[in-house]
Amino acid sequence: MITLQQGDITKVKVDAIVNAANSSLLGGGGVDGAIHRAGGNAILEACVKIRNKQGSCKTGEAVITTGGNLPAKFVIHTVGPVWNGGNNNEPQLLENAYRNSLQLAVDNNLQSVAFPNISTGIYHFPKEIAADIAVTAAKDFLMKHPEMDITFVCFDKENYDLYNALL
Template sequence: MIQVIKNDITKISVDAIVNAANSSLMGGGGVDGAIHRAGGNAILEDCRKIIARQGSCKTGEAVITTAGKLPANYVIHTVGPVWNGGNKNEKEKLADCYKNSLKLAVENNCKSVAFPSISTGVYRFPKDVAAQIAVKTVSEFLSKHNEIEKVIFVCFDDENEILINKELNKI
């Protein structure tokens, strides 16, 4: 039900790819920029409509768009927290990213979801803590929701892959 791979998330064929977005949803660096570049203009157009409706996507929230040219049906954009030492509810906000993304996946009949390591790049979230939160939150959600058949943690680097596998081995 949960697997870990080291790969490029834009190449994964699933119902929904999760994007570690910024609050403007207009693309950026890292995973966000890669998803926007690979998916093409359709994703950006959907994001513009969402921003016109609600202004921004707040930390911990998630929204869904088309996947454009990606080998997925949807992109779920979630805004991860910037790490500020752990005293500003960063852990809870990161867990919300995973929960809210999975809720959107269920609402849109997605059976398979691919996650990047949210907030572990330029947002400086400690990778070990982020891996614990990701695995715990996803496994708890899946224990209560059997609509999703497969979650893939798609790691860009060896360190995240090792840390997520370590957490998965604990459950």
């Protein structure tokens, strides 16, 4: 099942919310900063442990931490691509970010995941292309894992309208 809502992903009660992280995993601006602020130090401490073990998180990959003070039990941190005109494998990397996040949820026996609009903020991925990639990746994933509940949480009306048209 895929649902759509407009609002603040840090307030959504699901098994895991997805963080549009940067490769450092140490927080930043936009949704990344909001999740770290709302979730508290437990998220940062978990990210530091992951970094100490594996180094940075590569674009398209995903890792999981506690949800800290969030309503969600877990945070799946994924690194979306920075848009550089679309000729540097950006669409495939964004698809990987969604697919790897969903697979990590299944691997951890989670039933519900909420996604922000990955890479469409400071990474400047075109919103229309990103929405199509996200919805297609979610629908394809649900063909093999129909038990998963996927929610897209759009902070702004523009993204909400794009996702609503696709769904």
